[in-house]
Amino acid sequence: MKAIVYAGLLRLSVEDTPVPEPKPGQVLVRLKSAGICGSDVNYIKGEFQYSKIPIIPGHEGAGVVEIAEDSSELREGDRVVINYVSSCGECEYCKIRRDNLCNNVELIGFDRDGTWAEYIIVSEKSLMKLPDNISFEEGAISGCALVTPFHAIKISRLSPGESVAIIGLGGVGINAVPIARMMGASKIIGVDIHSPKLEVARKYGADLVVNPLETDPVEVVKEETGGVDVSFEFVGSINTILQALKITKKGGRVVLVGLTRSSLTLPLPDLLFNEKTIITSIDHTREDLKELLGLMERRALNFQNSISGVVDIAQVPKIIDEMVSGRYSGLRTVIRF
Ligand SMILES: [Zn+2]
Ligand SMILES: [Zn+2]
Missing domain, CATH: 3.90.180.10 (Medium-chain alcohol dehydrogenases, catalytic domain)
Structure with missing residues (x-):
């Protein structure tokens, strides 16, 4: 063979x-x-x-x-x-x-x-x-x-009506868009540096797409929603993990899916004073x-x-x-x- x-x-x-x-x-x-x-x-x-x-x-x-x-x-x-x-x-x-x-x-x-x-x-x-x-x-x-984004969205306990940001719309992250849509997300914001991927996210029902090379996703999300209920990070880089933390509102959840070998200094005041939860999702x-x-x-x-x-x-x-x-x-x- x-x-x-x-x-x-x-x-x-x-x-x-x-x-x-x-x-x-x-x-x-x-x-x-x-x-x-x-x-x-x-x-x-x-x-x-x-x-x-x-x-x-x-x-x-x-x-x-x-x-x-x-x-x-x-x-x-x-x-x-x-x-x-x-x-x-x-x-x-x-x-x-x-x-x-x-x-x-x-x-x-x-x-x-x-x-x-x-x-x-x-x-x-x-x-x-x-x-x-x-x-x-x-x-x-x-x-x-x-199934990777399906598992991630399930363990995020996403409820109908909650807003969602998906950072990293590659081969895995892109599929979080239709799944979040089906599960009743109110507003879906997709973030990626490749425009064709943003276009696919739109086709799949993303309400707003942001290219960080053109606009700061943190500012856009804050302006549009005041912060999302749940953010998903599919890239596996420190920069985008910190972005995910920032764009999540008080009491919200941040779900880390992207794999990395790096370590991160956590911005604890933002987490502690705002009761934000970090969830990790594997396989x-x-x-x-x-x-x-x-x-x-x-x-x-x-x-x-x-x-x-x-x-x-x-x-x-x-x-x-x-x-x-x-x-x-x-x-x-x-x-x-
Ligand atoms: Zn895989
Ligand atoms: Zn076993």
């Missing part, structure tokens, strides 16, 4: 590798689509470390079951989504359905071989059925780009993904503008190169097999 193999810092190649053989309890999936996410790039450029090298990266994927055991609920040809958060199902966190925090979690595409290959073997519980009316491409990105739970796919199946949520490019697996190193060097301007590129 064709696969992308990571062999160490910035070293990616397209290789012919053997199709993996499923062990008992495992399922062989023939991938139809896989997404290329910003967090793949964080690992490829060495900001975070893979658990094994060489590794096949990729944590977003959808395909069809090729081989499943007779005892399995899955059958050959079933359409499935990969849930990259592979949890144990037994620890204290799994028991309270916070399996994103599982004590024994393994992340597909970071700890084990991932989706940038024609085939993948995963345990049955790492798969979820993909409804027939959702494309493999949208199915692939549901596993991270769509998603199995229940989140199930709920999200249900909403997509019923067309309560639509992400038709979220995929900006479809490529062949051979083009992945080139796309990664663009992403590493900052020349990439797309939202989400997916591989089609």
Whole structure:
């Protein structure tokens, strides 16, 4: 099979590798689509470390079951989504359905071989059925780009009528716009330095978009709303985290989603005197993904503008190169097999 193999810092190649053989309890999936996410790039450029090298990266994927055991609920040809958060199902966190925090979690595409290959073997519980009316491409990105903001908005306890700011409208953050809209946000303000992303945010129902290269988002938000109830930070930079704190009103919540290795000196007076809450959000739970796919199946949520490019697996190193060097301007590129 064709696969992308990571062999160490910035070293990616397209290789012919053997199709993996499923062990008992495992399922062989023939991938139809896989997404290329910003967090793949964080690992490829060495900001975070893979658990094994060489590794096949990729944590977003959808395909069809090729081989499943007779005892399995899955059958050959079933359409499935990969849930990259592979949890144990037994620890204290799994028991309270916070399996994103599982004590024994393994992340597909970071700890084990991932989706940038024609085939993948995963345990049955790492798969979820993909409804027939959702494309493999949208199915692939549901596993991270769509479910990450879905989880973040859920744990923010967003109530209908609350105002929201979304900072960072990239491949993941952009999807917070339609989700916040569906969940009843009163006013949605999108912030990003790339104008085409602001345009997509508008299509998705953002009431106001701000380009910080042109206007100061803190001033605009204060003027328009006096501060938002909930702000979401999807960039993972100190500058934008501080911005998120500032544009949140008294008693509001700031949700940090963007990954960073940096440390931050907190502006405590602003937090303490104004009773602002900082919430962090990581990955998603199995229940989140199930709920999200249900909403997509019923067309309560639509992400038709979220995929900006479809490529062949051979083009992945080139796309990664663009992403590493900052020349990439797309939202989400997916591989089609
Ligand atoms: Zn667990
Ligand atoms: Zn991701």
